[in-house]
Amino acid sequence: xxxxxxxxxxxxxxxxxIIALLALWEVGARLYADPLFLCPPSQAVRxxxxxxxDPKILNAIRITVYEVLTAFxxxxxxxxxxxxxxxxxxxxxxxxxPVILLLYATPQATILPLFILSFGIGPAAKIAFGFSHGIFxxxxxxxxxxxxxxPSLLTAAKSMGASRWQIFTTIIFPHMIxxxxxxxxxxxxxxLLGVLLAELYVSTAGIGFFTRLFAExxxxxxxxxxxxxxxxxxxxxxxxxxxxxxxxxRWHTA
Amino acid sequence: xxxxxxxxxxxGVSQAFGAEGDPRRVVALESATLDIPRxxxxxxxxxxxxxxxxxxxxxxxxxTPTTGRVxxxxxxxKGPSPQKVAYVFQENTLFPxxxxxxxxxxxxxxxxxxxxxxxxxxRESLEAVGMQDFANHFPGQLSGGMKQRVQLARALGxxxxxxxxxxxxxxxxxxxxxxxxxxxxVLLARTGKTIxxxxxxxxxxxxxxxxxxxxxxxxxxxxxIINVEEPHPRKSNFMTSAKLGAMRNxxxxxxxxxxxKTMTLRAEVGGDK
Numbered sequence: 001x002x003x004x005x006x007x008x009x010x011x012x013x014x015x016x017x018i019i020a021l022l023a024l025w026e027v028g029a030r031l032y033a034d035p036l037f038l039c040p041p042s043q044a045v046r047x048x049x050x051x052x053x054d055p056k057i058l059n060a061i062r063i064t065v066y067e068v069l070t071a072f073x074x075x076x077x078x079x080x081x082x083x084x085x086x087x088x089x090x091x092x093x094x095x096x097x098p099v100i101l102l103l104y105a106t107p108q109a110t111i112l113p114l115f116i117l118s119f120g121i122g123p124a125a126k127i128a129f130g131f132s133h134g135i136f137x138x139x140x141x142x143x144x145x146x147x148x149x150x151p152s153l154l155t156a157a158k159s160m161g162a163s164r165w166q167i168f169t170t171i172i173f174p175h176m177i178x179x180x181x182x183x184x185x186x187x188x189x190x191x192l193l194g195v196l197l198a199e200l201y202v203s204t205a206g207i208g209f210f211t212r213l214f215a216e217x218x219x220x221x222x223x224x225x226x227x228x229x230x231x232x233x234x235x236x237x238x239x240x241x242x243x244x245x246x247x248x249x250r251w252h253t254a
Numbered sequence: 255x256x257x258x259x260x261x262x263x264x265x266g267v268s269q270a271f272g273a274e275g276d277p278r279r280v281v282a283l284e285s286a287t288l289d290i291p292r293x294x295x296x297x298x299x300x301x302x303x304x305x306x307x308x309x310x311x312x313x314x315x316x317x318t319p320t321t322g323r324v325x326x327x328x329x330x331x332k333g334p335s336p337q338k339v340a341y342v343f344q345e346n347t348l349f350p351x352x353x354x355x356x357x358x359x360x361x362x363x364x365x366x367x368x369x370x371x372x373x374x375x376x377r378e379s380l381e382a383v384g385m386q387d388f389a390n391h392f393p394g395q396l397s398g399g400m401k402q403r404v405q406l407a408r409a410l411g412x413x414x415x416x417x418x419x420x421x422x423x424x425x426x427x428x429x430x431x432x433x434x435x436x437x438x439x440v441l442l443a444r445t446g447k448t449i450x451x452x453x454x455x456x457x458x459x460x461x462x463x464x465x466x467x468x469x470x471x472x473x474x475x476x477x478x479i480i481n482v483e484e485p486h487p488r489k490s491n492f493m494t495s496a497k498l499g500a501m502r503n504x505x506x507x508x509x510x511x512x513x514x515k516t517m518t519l520r521a522e523v524g525g526d527k
């Protein structure tokens with residue numbers, strides 16, 4: 001498109017696409033869908049106030065957010081530590097990293113029952129499962145961030161008398177930051193997925209529990225309203241990561 | 255300036271890569287011997303792969319010679335000596351996540367300069383290279399020539415007696431390097447530092463140096479040392495003088511055969527660097 005006046009900015013075009021999709025859904029749902037399975041978006045919007053005032057559902061949202069944040073913080077801390085330990089050393093990188101990649105590639109949903117067996121049906125299992133999803137992207141991006149450092153920067157630092165600790169804190173660490181933030185964003189998405197999967201599978205609380213409940217009790221307006229709340233949470237978490245990323249890697253985009 | 259005392263002594267330094275008897279063994283440098291007096295600017299010039307940079311790295315303690323030794327002020331070099339030697343690299347080695355002034359200060363932090371002193375020294379050295387207005391820029395926002403000026407400022411900020419420069423202007427266009435060369439000559443005349451300057455450019459070698467050491471094709475040996483005998487700082491009229499032209503021609507004669515030799519060598523090993 002070469003006509004990029006004030007009337008046609010990417011933001012407006014994006015908005016139009018979203019509106020078009022919603023309209024399509026609205027019309028399609030009204031004309032063709034079984035109201036037991038699918039509702040038009042207008043009904044989901046109408047269900048929102050009820051969803052957002054129900055104390056049981058609010059509590060579920062709180063639980064899920066708590067589980068996600070706990071799993072996320074643990075995944076970031078452990079992922080960073082493991083990523084550094086593996087990435088900073090050529091030997092461990094060659095010996096350990098393939099094992100990590102193998103675990104990462106394994107669909108973890110298959111071992112979800114084991115998590116439930118080990119951690120019970122409470123939040124612990126959700127946190128553990130979210131953690132196991134989130135840690136891998138963090139490890140992999142930290143390893144990558146540590147790896148592609150220009151050797152000449154290290155030579156320069158050594159020529160000026162930098163100690164190993166100084167090299168780590170002033171060169172390796174800041175160099176890794178942009179890639180680490182990418183890992184955090186991927187990790188956040190993965191944690192959310194892990195926690196919700198675990199909640200859907202077996203639970204008595206949390207957003208996942210209610211989405212399953214609404215789906216099984218044929219109330220799509222409630223289901224989609226809750227999903228939109230969930231999507232909002234995901235966007236907020238993601239934007240939080242991105243803001244932090246921009247702040248810490250100002251030089252990268254400069 | 256006391257030119258009589260020797261600061262850097264290079265004694266029979268050789269550098270070989272690969273084990274003895276290995277057919278792939280490469281002798282980069284063969285028994286180089288040099289005495290560099292205090293305050294001298296020495297250019298090293300020679301064909302690619304003749305061991306110029308290797309010699310520089312050995313003097314700076316970034317590489318260990320296979321045989322021979324280097325002493326600075328009578329002390330044998332066994333590793334980097336940040337208190338005595340500063341480097342300016344060909345490649346941009348500024349830390350991209352730090353502003354210009356923070357880059358200069360970081361060098362001092364590595365070297366062990368107290369925190370209170372860094373700011374003032376960093377400002378001074380940025381001013382010396384004409385980069386004071388860019389103190390808060392990130393390296394990514396600077397041109398290649400400006401980055402090299404900052405690298406120079408970082409080296410100057412270390413206030414070492416010796417500065418080693420490994421083709422610092424090689425990646426720049428001719429006009430930029432001309433201006434930087436002139437500025438460098440003025441700057442160095444003021445500081446009285448001992449400098450070794452590796453270059454590929456014949457004109458640059460003569461324009462900047464008190465002496466030019468010509469190295470042979472691999473294995474690199476010092477073929478001849480030419481005295482330039484022209485007072486510093488050198489101005490642009492020296493650049494166009496007959497004296498510089500004559501010396502450039504002399505260097506060309508000395509180097510021509512050596513460069514041919516490396517080209518043949520390269521052809522034999524399949525165009526490999």
